[in-house]
Structure formats: C-alpha cells, structure tokens
Amino acid sequence: MGYICDFCGDQRSMVYCRSDAACLCLSCDRNVHSANALSRRHSRTLLCERCNAQPALVRCSEERITLCQNCDWLGHGTSTSSSTHKRQTINCYSGCPSAEEFSSIWSFALDIPSMGDSTCAQELGLMSINENSSCAPESQIVSGSAQVTNIHGINKSWAGASSMPESSSEPRIPDQSTGPTNESLPKLYCPSTKGPFPCEDEHDDLYGDFDMDEVDLNLENYEELFGVALSHSEELFENGGIDSLFGTKDVSAGDSNCQGAAAAEGSSIGLVNTMQPACSNAASADSILSTKTEPVLCFTGRQAQSTLSFSGVTGESSAGDHQDCGASSMLLAGEPPWCTPCTENSIQSANRSNAVLRYKEKKKTRKFEKKVRYASRKARADVRRRVKGRFVKAGEAYDYDPLSETRSY
DNA sequence: GAGTTGAAATAGCCCACATAGCCTT
DNA sequence: ATAAGGCTATGTGGGCTATTTCAAC
Numbered sequence: 001m002g003y004i005c006d007f008c009g010d011q012r013s014m015v016y017c018r019s020d021a022a023c024l025c026l027s028c029d030r031n032v033h034s035a036n037a038l039s040r041r042h043s044r045t046l047l048c049e050r051c052n053a054q055p056a057l058v059r060c061s062e063e064r065i066t067l068c069q070n071c072d073w074l075g076h077g078t079s080t081s082s083s084t085h086k087r088q089t090i091n092c093y094s095g096c097p098s099a100e101e102f103s104s105i106w107s108f109a110l111d112i113p114s115m116g117d118s119t120c121a122q123e124l125g126l127m128s129i130n131e132n133s134s135c136a137p138e139s140q141i142v143s144g145s146a147q148v149t150n151i152h153g154i155n156k157s158w159a160g161a162s163s164m165p166e167s168s169s170e171p172r173i174p175d176q177s178t179g180p181t182n183e184s185l186p187k188l189y190c191p192s193t194k195g196p197f198p199c200e201d202e203h204d205d206l207y208g209d210f211d212m213d214e215v216d217l218n219l220e221n222y223e224e225l226f227g228v229a230l231s232h233s234e235e236l237f238e239n240g241g242i243d244s245l246f247g248t249k250d251v252s253a254g255d256s257n258c259q260g261a262a263a264a265e266g267s268s269i270g271l272v273n274t275m276q277p278a279c280s281n282a283a284s285a286d287s288i289l290s291t292k293t294e295p296v297l298c299f300t301g302r303q304a305q306s307t308l309s310f311s312g313v314t315g316e317s318s319a320g321d322h323q324d325c326g327a328s329s330m331l332l333a334g335e336p337p338w339c340t341p342c343t344e345n346s347i348q349s350a351n352r353s354n355a356v357l358r359y360k361e362k363k364k365t366r367k368f369e370k371k372v373r374y375a376s377r378k379a380r381a382d383v384r385r386r387v388k389g390r391f392v393k394a395g396e397a398y399d400y401d402p403l404s405e406t407r408s409y
Numbered sequence: 410g411a412g413t414t415g416a417a418a419t420a421g422c423c424c425a426c427a428t429a430g431c432c433t434t
Numbered sequence: 435a436t437a438a439g440g441c442t443a444t445g446t447g448g449g450c451t452a453t454t455t456c457a458a459c
Contacts, residue, residue: 374445380427381446389449390424400448 007032016047016055023047034096043092046106050075058087059108066090 004023005013011025017033020042024032033042046056046066054068060076062085067075076085091105372378384391385398392398 372446374428377427377444377446379446381425381448384425384447386424386448388424389447391426391447393425402447 013047013052015044017042017044018055023052030096033094043094045092046090055092056090058089059106061086061088061108064108 005011005025005028006020006022007024007028011027013023014026015024015029016022017024017029020032022032024044029044033044046059048054048056048068048071049065050067050071054070056066057069058072059066060072063075067087072087076087088108093102093105097105381391383402385394385402386392386400387396387398389400
C-alpha cells in the first residue's frame with residue numbers, strides 16, 4: 001500500500017478499498033469496482049493524505065487534508081494549536097459515484113489537491129454513472145448513524161489529552177445530518193443483515209447503517225461459531241470466543257494502524273457488543289494497553305464510518321487477513337457507546353475487572369487447537385520421518401521416526 | 410525514568426507427499 | 435453427458451530460526 005495505485009502502479013492512489021486492501025487511483029477504482037456486482041459493493045473511502053497507507057476518516061478543513069485515524073490523532077490529538085481544527089468525517093462509499101455524487105458525499109472533494117487537478121478532475125468526470133452501464137445502479141454511502149458521539153471523545157478517554165472542540169451545537173458531520181434527500185445522491189446503505197442484538201429496535205438506530213455486505217459470516221449462526229452467546233459479551237470475554245473464531249494476531253496498542261481504531265471502533269461493533277468509554281473503567285484501558293495479543297476484528301471506521309468489514313471472514317479465516325485495523329478484545333466487552341462516559345458504577349467496574357483478570361488468565365493458558373481437516377494427511381504426517389523437523393524423502397536418512405523414534409544414523 | 414541485556418515466549422517457515430479438486434480430452 | 439487422466443494446490447507436524455516481549459539490572 002502506498003503512494004502509487006496498487007492496480008496500475010502509475011497514478012497516485014487516492015482511494016482505499018478495504019475489501020481489496022488496496023490503494024487505488026480514481027480511474028482504477030472505477031474500473032475495478034465496476035467489474036461485477038460484488039466488487040461494486042466494496043466500501044471505499046479516501047486515502048489518508050499524510051501516511052498514504054490508511055483509509056481516511058476525517059478531513060481537516062483547516063489544513064485541507066484527509067487523515068486516517070492515527071494521523072488525525074497524531075496531528076490533532078495532542079497539539080493544542082491544531083486540536084481546535086474543524087474536522088469533517090469522511091463517509092465510505094460503494095458503487096460508482098459520479099463526480100457530482102462525490103462532491104455531494106464530500107463537500108470538500110474538489111478541495112483535495114489531487115482531486116482538483118486536471119487529471120483527477122477528469123477522472124472524476126469520467127466516473128459519472130451511466131444508467132445503462134455495468135456500474136451499480138446506485139452508489140452507497142456506507143456510514144453509521146452512531147456518529148452522533150464525538151469521535152474524539154473516546155480518544156480523550158484513552159489519552160486524556162484531546163482538546164478537540166466539542167460543540168453540541170456544531171454537528172461535526174454536517175453533510176450527513178441532512179440525510180440523503182437528494183435522489184441523485186448515493187443512497188445510504190441499508191443493511192439486510194442485522195446483528196443479533198437482543199433489542200434490535202434499539203440498536204437499529206445506532207447500528208442500522210452497518211455495512212454488512214461483506215460479511216461472509218452468517219450471523220444467524222454466529223453463536224454456533226463462537227460457541228457462546230455473544231450477547232453476553234463478558235462471557236465471550238472469558239471464553240475468548242473471538243480469539244477462537246478468528247485466531248489472534250499481535251497488535252500492539254501503539255500500532256499505528258490500530259491505536260486509535262481500537263478505541264473508537266467499539267462503537268461500531270454491533271456484532272459483539274460494544275465498548276465502554278475507557279475512562280469509566282480503568283481495567284478496560286489497562287486491558288487494551290497491556291494486552292499484547294489481540295483478536296483482530298476489522299471493524300472499519302469510527303462512529304461515522306461504521307463499515308463493519310468482515311471481508312473474507314470464515315470460520316477458518318486468519319486474523320492476519322485483516323491488516324488495516326484491529327479491535328481489542330476489550331471492545332467486545334462493555335457497555336454500549338450510549339452509556340454515559342465516566343459514570344461510576346463500582347459493581348460493574350468490579351465485575352469487569354474480575355472478568356478482565358479471568359480473561360487474562362484464560363488467555364495465558366489457552367491453546368488454540370488446530371482443526372485437522374484431513375485426518376488421512378495427519379495420519380501420514382504423524383508417521384512421516386523427519387530431519388530436524390522437516391519431512392524427508394522416503395528412503396533418505398532421517399533423524400526422527402515417529403513410529404520407532406529411532407535414528408537412521 | 411531511561412537504557413541495556415538476557416531469557417522466555419511466540420510466530421512463521423521448511424520439508425515430502427497423498428489427496429482434493431479442477432481442467433482437458 | 436459422463437468417465438478417465440493429467441495437473442496443481444493444499445495440508446499435515448516437528449524442529450529450527452527470527453522476532454517480540456518482559457523482567458532484571
């Protein structure tokens with residue numbers, strides 16, 4: 001991933017496709033994602049103009065630059081001067097938006113230098129949708145209505161340093177508050193697959209816009225997959241259900257890809273419940289900051305970008321497939337995001353602390369059993385002779401025979 | 410508190426070869 | 435439409451190495 005389009009290797013990459021884990025120029029983005037119905041459903045967003053590696057989540061109107069969560073945090077989270085910058089949340093989109101639609105989705109679209117230049121502007125122009133073309137009949141903004149909370153409220157909780165202005169009278173996502181009133185605009189995505197919330201009605205409001213289109217996982221069966229009832233996130237917490245399903249991957253809390261995302265993505269996790277603002281629970285923060293091995297669920301985006309991306313996730317998927325972000329297991333436990341931050345609840349806190357401790361203990365002792373798909377191959381491997389652990393050709397010298405445990409030399 | 414060092418833990422690779430699955434005839 | 439044959443990719447486990455983590459200094 002980087003500065004140059006992963007597809008053509010020529011143009012500057014501007015768009016990040018999570019499903020493909022690719023940075024694409026506008027032209028290739030259109031070409032690639034108009035290929036078929038499935039690719040049209042890939043949710044994309046702008047690429048961070050600072051690191052050129054991560055999907056952008058916000059645009060700083062002061063600096064006129066799109067930023068990923070990490071760069072946003074690095075740039076605005078600690079600096080008192082820049083922390084007051086107004087930032088606009090960037091929506092994901094799918095389908096093949098036209099230039100007009102882009103500018104509708106992102107009012108700043110043409111402010112972006114690379115979008116404003118002749119080449120890209122031309123590309124944008126070329127991206128107008130032909131109703132009869134193979135392009136999707138509709139483009140979709142993939143966004144989450146859970147954006148109602150300030151995206152940095154959580155960051156503040158994590159680091160206690162953000163001074164981002166929080167003006168309730170100043171919606172941070174003005175372009176979304178108006179809603180998709182324009183028929184010509186890309187339509188807000190309405191998922192057909194809902195998470196198994198105990199109270200769906202309640203969650204509909206907050207999670208209704210999850211983009212589940214890439215979920216290969218049949219959520220109706222997730223209890224079977226997880227082996228636990230995920231509505232009881234704490235139990236999941238203990239059982240390491242997520243770990244069991246997705247495997248684990250080391251994700252440092254300071255990892256640039258994951259640092260901020262882990263904090264905020266909780267609000268977009270409908271599947272496995274949501275996180276509690278860290279400041280309300282020291283154990284939670286401790287868990288995130290201290291736990292080295294984290295299950296990686298790729299929940300992309302923050303409140304405003306609740307693109308739940310389970311690309312290619314199957315029961316056997318490796319977490320390593322999801323490289324652009326990681327959600328701490330911490331995120332799987334805790335209260336919904338609408339819980340008042342910093343509310344003292346000693347009982348809950350104690351329970352959570354206990355759960356965290358139990359989880360850590362289990363995590364230490366837990367071993368991930370490998371599922372053998374072909375018993376016949378296992379049987380053969382079990383009796384195969386080896387040299388320093390490696391299989392050797394039949395008849396060649398070996399230093400280990402599983403059957404006799406003898407050596408040929 | 411910061412830096413260094415060594416031990417421990419962890420992840421990933423390698424090997425041969427039977428077999429599943431796809432493609433061609 | 436079906437069968438047969440050819441071909442390729444996959445998966446299997448123990449040991450080794452590289453990397454990461456952590457505690458002690």
